[in-house]
Amino acid sequence: MKANLLRLLCLLLCLSANSFAKPVIVIDAGHGGQDRGGMPGQRIPEKGYCLDVSKRLEIALKRAGFQTVMTRRSDVFIPLGDRSAIANQYRGSVLVSIHFNGAANYDAHGIETYYHHGRDSAALASAIHRSVLAATGEEERRIRTRGFHVLRRTRGTAVLCELGFLTNKTEARRIDSSSYRQKLAEAIARAIVSRYR
Numbered sequence: 001m002k003a004n005l006l007r008l009l010c011l012l013l014c015l016s017a018n019s020f021a022k023p024v025i026v027i028d029a030g031h032g033g034q035d036r037g038g039m040p041g042q043r044i045p046e047k048g049y050c051l052d053v054s055k056r057l058e059i060a061l062k063r064a065g066f067q068t069v070m071t072r073r074s075d076v077f078i079p080l081g082d083r084s085a086i087a088n089q090y091r092g093s094v095l096v097s098i099h100f101n102g103a104a105n106y107d108a109h110g111i112e113t114y115y116h117h118g119r120d121s122a123a124l125a126s127a128i129h130r131s132v133l134a135a136t137g138e139e140e141r142r143i144r145t146r147g148f149h150v151l152r153r154t155r156g157t158a159v160l161c162e163l164g165f166l167t168n169k170t171e172a173r174r175i176d177s178s179s180y181r182q183k184l185a186e187a188i189a190r191a192i193v194s195r196y197r
């Protein structure tokens with residue numbers, strides 16, 4: 001009887017410890033290597049800015065006590081399937097994919113946030129979207145659902161951030177500033193911290 005009670009207590013303790021554990025955050029810097037990102041022929045490549053914001057996000061999250069995993073930390077090509085496979089290796093992990101937008105219409109500007117499935121993905125997308133808009137004052141271009149490969153193939157929570165248009169002159173100038181990219185990273189980190197603290 002006593003042994004059973006002890007076992008039950010242990011089980012309850014394990015369960016509660018697990019439910020309070022922070023998820024591993026998989027930070028996915030978009031593109032890399034021969035894949036420059038953006039529109040065909042886009043003047044400003046996307047990949048470097050994605051990596052820069054991802055590294056800043058990594059620092060902010062580590063500071064807040066999160067375990068993080070980067071899908072790339074240099075200018076290398078990582079196939080899309082490998083990115084979701086990395087996230088799927090960590091049970092209960094959360095993937096955040098960092099991108100910048102591009103459009104044939106150079107006037108297009110603002111922030112878009114994507115997810116594909118799951119209530120937690122929807123909630124995190126909404127938290128990140130609101131946080132980035134509040135920090136930047138950029139135009140709100142909605143939270144959208146779309147079957148991007150990395151979102152579709154990641155089993156758990158996954159959100160993709162489009163943090164402004166490199167094809168828009170004004171926005172590209174802002175994105176080129178390191179203090180603005182820091183602001184973007186911190187806004188994303190704040191949303192993650194408040195959701196999973």
Ligand SMILES: [Zn+2]
Pocket residue numbers: 030031037038046099100
């Ligand atoms: Zn991209």
